[in-house]
Every structure is written in C-alpha cells, then in structure tokens.
Amino acid sequence: MHAEVIATNTVLIVDDDASIRDALADFLSGHGYAVRTAASATACDRQLAEASADLIVLDVMMPGEDGLSLCRRLSNANTPILMLSALDAVTDRIVGLEVGAWDYLTKPFEPRELLARVRALLRRPSRAGDEQRPSRGGVTFAGWWLDLEERRLRDPAGRAVSLSEGEHALLAAFVQRPGRILTRDALLDLARGMDAAPYDRAIDVAVSRLRRKLAEADPMPVIETVRGVGYRFLPTVRAA
Structure with missing residues (x-):
C-alpha cells in the first residue's frame, strides 16, 4: 500500500x-x-x-x-x-x-x-474552486494576505508590509502562477511595474529584494531558484 x-x-x-x-x-x-x-x-x-x-x-x-x-x-x-x-x-x-x-x-x-x-x-492550485488561479482581489499564501487590487500585504502576524510598485508586480506574477517555473523573460513580461531596467540581471536583483523584504517578517522561504532557468513560487495560493 x-x-x-x-x-x-x-x-x-x-x-x-x-x-x-x-x-x-x-x-x-x-x-x-x-x-x-x-x-x-x-x-x-x-x-x-x-x-x-x-x-x-x-x-x-x-x-x-x-x-x-x-x-x-x-x-x-x-x-x-x-x-x-x-x-x-x-x-x-x-x-x-x-x-x-x-x-x-x-x-x-x-x-x-x-x-x-x-x-x-x-x-499546486490549478483547477476549479477556491484554489483556482486568482486574477484579482485578495489571496492568501503561507499565512500571508495580499490584496492584488489595492497593493496591500500583511504578514502571518497580521502586520502591514510596504511594497513598491515593482515589488508588488513581481509578487503578483508569482502568486497568480504558484508552483510553475517562471523564466526571467517571463517575469520581465509579467511584472510590468518593475522598478528596474528590462534585462535578466534586473529580475535577479528584484527577486532578491522581494525575498529580503518577506524574510524580515517571516523566514519561511517562498520563492525557489531554479538554477539557470528562473524561479518558482512554492506556497499554495487561495482566494481570500
């Protein structure tokens, strides 16, 4: 068995x-x-x-x-x-x-x-119901709460976490595609509001910055590096 x-x-x-x-x-x-x-x-x-x-x-x-x-x-x-x-x-x-x-x-x-x-x-959420890939509104992941429309983020303790426009765009790209490997080019296309120039290294810097900001509130890693390819968002994402 x-x-x-x-x-x-x-x-x-x-x-x-x-x-x-x-x-x-x-x-x-x-x-x-x-x-x-x-x-x-x-x-x-x-x-x-x-x-x-x-x-x-x-x-x-x-x-x-x-x-x-x-x-x-x-x-x-x-x-x-x-x-x-x-x-x-x-x-x-x-x-x-x-x-x-x-x-x-x-x-x-x-x-x-x-x-x-x-x-x-x-x-990973990919089908119908509460775990369908969110396109707007609030979502939760690993205890976090993110409002995709209002650009508000709260950590697992309920504290507000400030995100720049680029950081929010990058996080939104991840939570809308949990479990999927995203290449650097794909992230550049998806995160239109990124506070960076359009080249591969900019994504690495932006992901590193977002990771540090999330880790300040909760050390549990949520973004995995796929060597030589890109990144993957690890937590399950649900509509809030």
Whole structure:
C-alpha cells in the first residue's frame, strides 16, 4: 500500500515511445493515479475531448505535431504540464517553460523523481474552486494576505508590509502562477511595474529584494531558484 494514493487524480501521458508510455503508466498506476495514454498530439486531443486530465506528462520529440507545439496549444487550459525531453541544454528547458510547461524533466530520469514532480504539481492550485488561479482581489499564501487590487500585504502576524510598485508586480506574477517555473523573460513580461531596467540581471536583483523584504517578517522561504532557468513560487495560493 502507498501512503499518498490520490485516486481522483488523472494523469495523461503523451509519448510516441510505447515502451516509455507503458512503463510510466504502470508506475503511476501503481501509486494510485488514474492513468490514460496517447501516442501523438492528435490522440491527446481525442483523449482530452472525451475527459479532462489533472496533469499531462508530455514528451517533446514526437512525429507530426511535436510536444512544444502541443504544449503551447494546451497552456491556456490551466492544467499542469510536466515536459519530458532527452534534450538537456538550459535553452531547451527554457523554451519548454516559455511555451507553457509547468516543469521539465530530462531523460533518462529516476521514476521516483517523476513521481515527486507529479505529486508536487498536483498539490499546486490549478483547477476549479477556491484554489483556482486568482486574477484579482485578495489571496492568501503561507499565512500571508495580499490584496492584488489595492497593493496591500500583511504578514502571518497580521502586520502591514510596504511594497513598491515593482515589488508588488513581481509578487503578483508569482502568486497568480504558484508552483510553475517562471523564466526571467517571463517575469520581465509579467511584472510590468518593475522598478528596474528590462534585462535578466534586473529580475535577479528584484527577486532578491522581494525575498529580503518577506524574510524580515517571516523566514519561511517562498520563492525557489531554479538554477539557470528562473524561479518558482512554492506556497499554495487561495482566494481570500
């Protein structure tokens, strides 16, 4: 028996390699997930037309429409996408994340790492209800409270924390996409009000400044650095 069985979660595996597809399906099924499979982008579209999935494991290199194109099409559905690829260059990972993948795993990989990534992504808010990605109004995360419209922030003790326009824009970009790796270019586009020049190093400085301000009130880290790629917001975010 596995301690973390989540029988209601459905994972759709999209990979043209039958051996990989079947092995992943058997492994995830053994850990309590309802698994469906597709051998191509066309088959994936058919599967999603029949029923939605809670998470999609998607291979990059496929004949016909490749994984990057399919990921771009599916990115607006707000369904977590874990991209698989034999390509290990940082630029390849960045491209995958830029077209809408939530996370990226390089082949070959340990099945336990895949399982950990799946579990982490499924813990992130991405579907209907109170945990749907917030677009406006108040949100909470790790005890904090943020008003996205009024630019007000309170720490877990209820104390007001002052944010500049740029810091608020950066934090808003994170809380609206919890659990998703955001590249520096994506953050530059999303945080329009940033108090910095538009170049990669500006994001690193801005994130560092925001981290310090949050840590002054609560030392619990909320922003993870994904080396060579960008950043990820760790806490679960809920509508207040």
